[in-house]
Amino acid sequence: MLPLFLSLLFLLSPSLLLSLNQEGLYLQRVKLSLDDPYGVLSTWDTRHDTPCNWTGITCDSLTRSVNSVDLSNTNIAGPFPTLLCNLSNLSFLSLSNNFINSSLPVEISTCHNLQHLDLSQNLLVGHLPSTLPDISNLRDLDLAGNNFSGDLPASFSRFRRLEELSLAGNLLDGILPSFLGNVSTLRQLILAYNPFAPSQIPVELGNLTSLEVLWLTGCNLVGQIPDSLGRLKLLTNLDLASNSLDGSIPKSITELASVVQIELYKNSLSGEFPAGMSNLTALRRLDASMNDLGGTIPDELCGLPLESLNLYENRFDGNLPESIAQSPNLYELRLFKNGLTGELPKDLGRNSPLKWIDVSNNKFSGEIPGNLCEKGVLDELLMIYNSFSGKIPVKLSECRSLTRVRLRNNRLSGDVPEGFWGLPNVSLLELLDNSFSGGISKAISGASNLSGLLISRNQFAGSIPEEIGLLENLVDFSGSDNEFTGSLPATLVNLVQIGRLDLHNNKLSGEFPAGIRSWKKLSELNLADNGLSGEIPDEIGSLHVLNYLDLSGNQFIGKIPLELQNLKLNRFNFSNNRLSGDIPPLFAKEIYRDSFLGNPGLCGDLAGLCPSRDQAKNQSFVWLLRSIFILAGLVLIVGVVWFYWRYRNFKKAKRGIDKSKWILTSFHKLGFSEFEFLDCFDEDNVIGIGASGKVYKAVLNNGEAVAVKKLWEGSNKENDSGGNSKNGFEAEVETLGKIRHKNIVKLWCCCTTKDCKLLIYEYMPNGSLGDLLHSSKGSLLDWPTRYKIAVDAAEGLSYLHHDCVPPIVHRDVKSNNILLDGEFGARVADFGVAKVVDAIGKGQKSMSIIAGSCGYIAPEYAFTTRVNEKSDIYSFGVVILELVTGRLPIDPEFGEKDLAKWVYTTVDQKGVDHVLDPKLNSCFKEEICRVLNIGILCTNPLPINRPSMRTVVKMLQEVGTENKPNTAKKDGKLSPYYHEDTSNQGSIV
Incomplete structure (x- = not known):
C-alpha cells in the first residue's frame, strides 16, 4: 500500500515533493527587491523546481541553468538587482524601458559570462562604473536613455570583445575621449545626444576599421572632420549632425565605399562638396x-x-x-532656402517615386514639371517663394496621394485644373500671391480632408460655390483680394470647424446667411471692402471665440447689435457703412472712434460722430457752462489734493510706519533703499492678491519698478511631519534667497518689523500666465509664445528638482504662479509652501495639510499627503494642458472632472481637435499635439509613470527642433530618442 499512497500523494499535491533550485531562489529575492505594478513577475513562484518557465527567463536546453533574463518593457522599478550576477551562466540580460533607478553598482562586473547587457531607457544616475570592462565576454553594451553623468571611464579602452557601445541620450559632460579608438572590435559606436564638453572628433576613431555605425549627433563637437574617418571602409552610417563642426567636408569621405547614410546637418561646414562623390556607390541618404x-x-x-x-x-x-x-530611388528632395536658379528638370519624378519635394525659397523659374507624381506617391509639394510661371500641370490634378500643396508667392497663372480643387487627401491648398484666374470649381466638394484653403491675392472671379459647405474639416478659408461676386453661400454655416474666414476686398453682395451661430470656433471674420448689405445679425454675439471682426467698407444698415458686447474683441471695425443709432456703451470710447467713422447716422459721445446733435445745443449757455465746469474743476482739484494729504497721513498713522525701525536683508546687490518702496501701500498700486498677502507695484527713484509683497498678519503656518513649523514668509525667504536661475523670480530683498513682513521681487510687466491666458488678452499668447513659456517654466522647475542641493519641491505649481516679463519670458514664483527634500533616498515627505490649488493637485497627494517632485510634475502637466486648450483647470463644463480628466476623455472619445484652443493657428497643430502628449504624460495618475522634470525639458526642447525621418534611422530601425516630425523643416510661413 505504501507505493500506492506515495503515487496518490504525488498526483494530488506535486508541490509538496518539489523544491525550487538555487537559481530560482536568487530570482525570488530579485522579485522582492523590485516594484512590479502590473504583476509581470506573478509567475515567479515556488510551484516549480526551476525558473525556466517563468516570464522573461530562458534556460539552456541541456543544463537547465538560466542563460537569459529579458524583462524589458515591463514597468518594473527599483535599484539594479545585483543578485542576477549570481546566475553563473547568465549571458543575456535586458531590463530596458523600465524604471530602474539609483546608480549602477561596480558589482555588475561579477556578471562574468554576460555577452549582452541592455539597461537602456531607465532612470540610472551617477558615473559609469569603471569595472564594466572586467566583464571579459561582453559584446553588446546598451546604456542609452538614462541620466549617467561625468566622464567616460578610461578603463573603457580595455574592452577586448565589445562590438556595440550605446550611451546615447545621457548627461555625459566630459570630453569625447580618444582612447575609444583602442576598442578595435567595435562595430557600432553610439554616443549621440550627450552634453559633452566642446571636443574635436578624435583622430583615433579612424583606427576602428570594423566600425559600421558612428552616431555622434548632438555631442557638442567642434573643429573639422578628421581625414582619418576615410579609413572606415565598412562604415554604413555616419551621423555627425547637430554639432558645431566647421571647415570643409574632407576629401577622404569619398573613400567610404560602403556608406549608405551620411548625416551632416546643422553644423557650420563651408566650401563645396569634394570631388569624387561618385565613388559612394552605396549612398542612399545624404x-x-x-x-x-x-x-x-x-x-x-x-x-x-x-x-x-x-x-x-x-x-x-x-x-x-x-x-x-535619373535617380531611380529618389523619394525625398529638400533644397529650400538656397540660391538655386533656372528650371527644374522636365523629367523630375518620371523615373523615381518622389514623395516629398521642397524647393521653397530659391530663385527657380519656368513651369512646374508635369511628371512629379508619375509614380503616384507624391505626398508634399512645396514650392513657395520662387518665380515659377505658367499653369498648374493637369497631370497633378490626378495625384490623389497629395496631402500638402504650397505654391504661394510665384508667378503662376491661368485656371486651376478642375480636378486639382477636389483632391481627396489634400489638407492644405495654398495658392496665395499668384495670378490665378477662373473660379473655384464645384469639384471642391471632393476635397473631404481639406482644412486650409488659402487663395488670397489672385484674380479668382465668379461666385463661391455652394459645395464649399461640404468641407466639414475646413478650418481656414482665406480668399481675400480677388474678384469674387455674388452672395455668401448659404452652406457656409455648415463649416462648424471654421476658425478664420477672410474674404475682404472682393465684390461680394447680399446679406449674411442665416444660422451663423454654428461657427462656434470662429476667431477671425473679415468681410471688409465688399458690397454686403442688410443688418448685422445679432447671432455674431454668440460666437464667443471671435476676437477679430472687420465689416468695414460695406453697405450694412441698422444698429450695431448690443449682443456684440458679449465678445472679447481685440480688433473690430464697422466704419464706412450705413449704420445708425447709438453705439453700444462698451464700445463708446475714444480709442474705438476710428472703428465707427463713415456712418452718418451712428451716434455716440465721440468726436466726429453725429454732428447734428452737437449743433442742436443751445449756444447761449456755452460760455456759462464752460465757466461752471472750470470752477468746479478747480474746486475738485483742491479737494482731491487736500483729501489725499489727509488720507496719506491717516494711512501712515494707521500703519504706524516708522522707517527707522525697518530691517532690510538683501540677497542681491541693490541700487535702492527701503525708503523708496515703503510708501507704495495704496489700493491703486495693488497688482495682485493671494493667499499669503497683497502685492503692490512700487516705482523707484530711477524709474524702474519692483513688486512688494506684504504678508497678511498672522499668516497661516504649516507643520511638517517632524513638528517643525515655518510660515510662508520664512519658507519663501529661505527658498528664493539662495536660488539663482533665469526662470525663477528674483527676490531682491526682504524687509521686516515686529508686526510687518515685506518681500521685494523683480517686477513682471505682463503679470501671471493664468491671468493673461484666461482673460480677454489671451489672444496675445500665440503658440510660439505659449511654447516659450512652457520651456521657461519647465527649466525653472528642473533647476529646483535636479540642480538645487538638496532638491526643492514647489508644491503649488499653477499658471497663476508663473509670471511673465516684458518679453513673455516665464519665471516660477510664490514659494510660500515650497519644501526641501531632506536627503537622497528620502524622496517623500508627509504634510499635515494639503498645499496646492484645485485642479493642480496630484491624485496621490490628495489621498496620502506624501509630497515629492512627481507632485510638481503633475501640476506642471496641468499648466501645459491649460496652454494647449486655453481652458481653466476647473470648469463647470467639465462636470465632476478636472481639466486633466476632461482632456483624457475628450481625446479618447472625440479626438484631439476637440481639446485644442481654437485661438491657436492651425499651422502649428503638429507641434501643439506633441506638447499636448507631454502634458498627458506628466498628468499620469501613477507617479512612477511621470517623467522627471529634466526629461520634460528635453522633450519640450525636442518639440522645438526640426528632426528628419531619416536622421533617426540607425541600422535599419528608428532611434528611441527620435520623435518623427512631419512638418516642413522651416518652410512654413
Whole structure:
C-alpha cells in the first residue's frame, strides 16, 4: 500500500515533493527587491523546481541553468538587482524601458559570462562604473536613455570583445575621449545626444576599421572632420549632425565605399562638396542641410542612387543638375532656402517615386514639371517663394496621394485644373500671391480632408460655390483680394470647424446667411471692402471665440447689435457703412472712434460722430457752462489734493510706519533703499492678491519698478511631519534667497518689523500666465509664445528638482504662479509652501495639510499627503494642458472632472481637435499635439509613470527642433530618442 499512497500523494499535491533550485531562489529575492505594478513577475513562484518557465527567463536546453533574463518593457522599478550576477551562466540580460533607478553598482562586473547587457531607457544616475570592462565576454553594451553623468571611464579602452557601445541620450559632460579608438572590435559606436564638453572628433576613431555605425549627433563637437574617418571602409552610417563642426567636408569621405547614410546637418561646414562623390556607390541618404555650403550642386552627386537628398538652408546656386531626374530611388528632395536658379528638370519624378519635394525659397523659374507624381506617391509639394510661371500641370490634378500643396508667392497663372480643387487627401491648398484666374470649381466638394484653403491675392472671379459647405474639416478659408461676386453661400454655416474666414476686398453682395451661430470656433471674420448689405445679425454675439471682426467698407444698415458686447474683441471695425443709432456703451470710447467713422447716422459721445446733435445745443449757455465746469474743476482739484494729504497721513498713522525701525536683508546687490518702496501701500498700486498677502507695484527713484509683497498678519503656518513649523514668509525667504536661475523670480530683498513682513521681487510687466491666458488678452499668447513659456517654466522647475542641493519641491505649481516679463519670458514664483527634500533616498515627505490649488493637485497627494517632485510634475502637466486648450483647470463644463480628466476623455472619445484652443493657428497643430502628449504624460495618475522634470525639458526642447525621418534611422530601425516630425523643416510661413 505504501507505493500506492506515495503515487496518490504525488498526483494530488506535486508541490509538496518539489523544491525550487538555487537559481530560482536568487530570482525570488530579485522579485522582492523590485516594484512590479502590473504583476509581470506573478509567475515567479515556488510551484516549480526551476525558473525556466517563468516570464522573461530562458534556460539552456541541456543544463537547465538560466542563460537569459529579458524583462524589458515591463514597468518594473527599483535599484539594479545585483543578485542576477549570481546566475553563473547568465549571458543575456535586458531590463530596458523600465524604471530602474539609483546608480549602477561596480558589482555588475561579477556578471562574468554576460555577452549582452541592455539597461537602456531607465532612470540610472551617477558615473559609469569603471569595472564594466572586467566583464571579459561582453559584446553588446546598451546604456542609452538614462541620466549617467561625468566622464567616460578610461578603463573603457580595455574592452577586448565589445562590438556595440550605446550611451546615447545621457548627461555625459566630459570630453569625447580618444582612447575609444583602442576598442578595435567595435562595430557600432553610439554616443549621440550627450552634453559633452566642446571636443574635436578624435583622430583615433579612424583606427576602428570594423566600425559600421558612428552616431555622434548632438555631442557638442567642434573643429573639422578628421581625414582619418576615410579609413572606415565598412562604415554604413555616419551621423555627425547637430554639432558645431566647421571647415570643409574632407576629401577622404569619398573613400567610404560602403556608406549608405551620411548625416551632416546643422553644423557650420563651408566650401563645396569634394570631388569624387561618385565613388559612394552605396549612398542612399545624404543630409547636409543647415550649413554654409556653397557653389553648385555637383552633377556626380545627383548621379548617385540616392533615395533622400536634403541640402536645404545652405548657399548653393546655379541650376539643379539634370541628372537628379535619373535617380531611380529618389523619394525625398529638400533644397529650400538656397540660391538655386533656372528650371527644374522636365523629367523630375518620371523615373523615381518622389514623395516629398521642397524647393521653397530659391530663385527657380519656368513651369512646374508635369511628371512629379508619375509614380503616384507624391505626398508634399512645396514650392513657395520662387518665380515659377505658367499653369498648374493637369497631370497633378490626378495625384490623389497629395496631402500638402504650397505654391504661394510665384508667378503662376491661368485656371486651376478642375480636378486639382477636389483632391481627396489634400489638407492644405495654398495658392496665395499668384495670378490665378477662373473660379473655384464645384469639384471642391471632393476635397473631404481639406482644412486650409488659402487663395488670397489672385484674380479668382465668379461666385463661391455652394459645395464649399461640404468641407466639414475646413478650418481656414482665406480668399481675400480677388474678384469674387455674388452672395455668401448659404452652406457656409455648415463649416462648424471654421476658425478664420477672410474674404475682404472682393465684390461680394447680399446679406449674411442665416444660422451663423454654428461657427462656434470662429476667431477671425473679415468681410471688409465688399458690397454686403442688410443688418448685422445679432447671432455674431454668440460666437464667443471671435476676437477679430472687420465689416468695414460695406453697405450694412441698422444698429450695431448690443449682443456684440458679449465678445472679447481685440480688433473690430464697422466704419464706412450705413449704420445708425447709438453705439453700444462698451464700445463708446475714444480709442474705438476710428472703428465707427463713415456712418452718418451712428451716434455716440465721440468726436466726429453725429454732428447734428452737437449743433442742436443751445449756444447761449456755452460760455456759462464752460465757466461752471472750470470752477468746479478747480474746486475738485483742491479737494482731491487736500483729501489725499489727509488720507496719506491717516494711512501712515494707521500703519504706524516708522522707517527707522525697518530691517532690510538683501540677497542681491541693490541700487535702492527701503525708503523708496515703503510708501507704495495704496489700493491703486495693488497688482495682485493671494493667499499669503497683497502685492503692490512700487516705482523707484530711477524709474524702474519692483513688486512688494506684504504678508497678511498672522499668516497661516504649516507643520511638517517632524513638528517643525515655518510660515510662508520664512519658507519663501529661505527658498528664493539662495536660488539663482533665469526662470525663477528674483527676490531682491526682504524687509521686516515686529508686526510687518515685506518681500521685494523683480517686477513682471505682463503679470501671471493664468491671468493673461484666461482673460480677454489671451489672444496675445500665440503658440510660439505659449511654447516659450512652457520651456521657461519647465527649466525653472528642473533647476529646483535636479540642480538645487538638496532638491526643492514647489508644491503649488499653477499658471497663476508663473509670471511673465516684458518679453513673455516665464519665471516660477510664490514659494510660500515650497519644501526641501531632506536627503537622497528620502524622496517623500508627509504634510499635515494639503498645499496646492484645485485642479493642480496630484491624485496621490490628495489621498496620502506624501509630497515629492512627481507632485510638481503633475501640476506642471496641468499648466501645459491649460496652454494647449486655453481652458481653466476647473470648469463647470467639465462636470465632476478636472481639466486633466476632461482632456483624457475628450481625446479618447472625440479626438484631439476637440481639446485644442481654437485661438491657436492651425499651422502649428503638429507641434501643439506633441506638447499636448507631454502634458498627458506628466498628468499620469501613477507617479512612477511621470517623467522627471529634466526629461520634460528635453522633450519640450525636442518639440522645438526640426528632426528628419531619416536622421533617426540607425541600422535599419528608428532611434528611441527620435520623435518623427512631419512638418516642413522651416518652410512654413
